[in-house]
Every structure is written in structure tokens, then in C-alpha cells.
Amino acid sequence: MTDTDDPLATLTVRSLPPEEYPRILDAPGPLRALPGLPDPEHSRIVVLEDAQGRIRGYWMLFNAIHAEPLYLDPEIRHRALAGRDLLLQVYTELRAAGVQTVFAVVSPEDRETIGPMAERLGLHPLPGTIYMGRVSTDDAEETEES
Numbered sequence: 001m002t003d004t005d006d007p008l009a010t011l012t013v014r015s016l017p018p019e020e021y022p023r024i025l026d027a028p029g030p031l032r033a034l035p036g037l038p039d040p041e042h043s044r045i046v047v048l049e050d051a052q053g054r055i056r057g058y059w060m061l062f063n064a065i066h067a068e069p070l071y072l073d074p075e076i077r078h079r080a081l082a083g084r085d086l087l088l089q090v091y092t093e094l095r096a097a098g099v100q101t102v103f104a105v106v107s108p109e110d111r112e113t114i115g116p117m118a119e120r121l122g123l124h125p126l127p128g129t130i131y132m133g134r135v136s137t138d139d140a141e142e143t144e145e146s
Helices: 018-025 080-096 114-122
Strands: 012-015 043-049 055-062
Touching: 018 055, 055 114, 080 114
Parallel strands: none
Antiparallel strands: 012 043, 043 055
């Protein structure tokens, strides 16, 4: 096999145009489980493709709405209507703003108390751990610490 026969010999990185977003649902990896496609007005999908155009890697960028923090006083946590009424108003605000998806971070120390409450309110845990990074305004600045 020559290098030209190897689809991995040439890998291309590019941003998918919105009309190609459906391809991500057929690519391997966690995005197969997406219930729908992200809004192209508020997202970008950067892909790594082999010489045959097969998606070999990706990273989705999107604006995320975070509902933070989710808190109910311990004295009223057992009252389902309190959480439900709070959630209904939050969803009313989100729908009015055109938001379709919301994220909420539950800290490890609150998983046993706030986690079940969030699930009762219709949210579900996602796999993984959230990482945060600052985007440099200087292209020459290193992104990894030495």
C-alpha cells in the first residue's frame, strides 16, 4: 500500500457548512446520540476528515445556556410543586428567548441532593467532566503550560 492509498495519510480540518451538519449524526462518537442538530446560527462543527471525506474527529462549538445554580432551600426540597413552579417559570423564560436546550452543572458534593431534584425537574446527567479554558486573543500565545 502506498501513502496515496492510505486514507489517513492526508487529514483535513475544516468547519462543516450548515447543509452538511446532518453528516455528524452518522459519524462515530458521542454525537450519534444527539436528539437533533444544533442551530447553525449559534454553533460550528469543526471536523477532521480523511482523504475519502470520512469524518475521523470533530469538535462542536455552540452557545450554551446554563441554568446556574439550581437551589431549593432544604425545608422545601420535598415539596415537588416548589421545584415544578420554579422550573415552569425558567422554561417560560427560556422559550421566550428561543432557547431549546439548557445545561445545569451540579457539583460533586451536591449530586446526592440536587442531582435527583434536577432529574425530577426533567434534566438528565451527561457523561464526562466539564473543563474550562480561556481563548487567547494572541494567536502566538501558547495554549499548553510548560
